[in-house]
Amino acid sequence: MSKHNPTIVNIQTLNEARTQIQKIGCDPKSIEIMAPKALFKLIKMKNIVLQDAIIIKQDMLSIGGEVAIPKDAFELKEKSSDILIMGTLKQLHELVGKLNRHYPRINAISKELFLILENIC
DSSP states (O other): OOSSOOOOOOOOSHHHHHHHHHHHTOOHHHHHHHHHHHOEEEEEEEEEEHHHHHHHHHHHHTTTOEEEOOTTGGGTOSSEEEEEEEEEHHHHHHHHHHHTTSOHHHHHHHHHHHHHHHTOO
């Protein structure tokens, strides 16, 4: 029998993260800092130009997240592909800011990511 009873807490929304953190008795001021770090999401995007996929991956890696891209993306054999972006809500919001500073095609991807992240509450 475990002395500390570790359990996995499945959190789907930002509100659920806030509630779980609050139940621990954290300082209320810290809840908004911690909640976005508690929510991990995977976002699939389709038909991403491979050069853009490489830039998105580099930006996400720089903030501690990950992006799955095709194994031959650097060879540019195909024009576009699907990608899978993985990170905490905090990292995903940071990625939106980073992508927003790039050229128009990546800027458009940034806007799409922002819209999907708006619905996570």
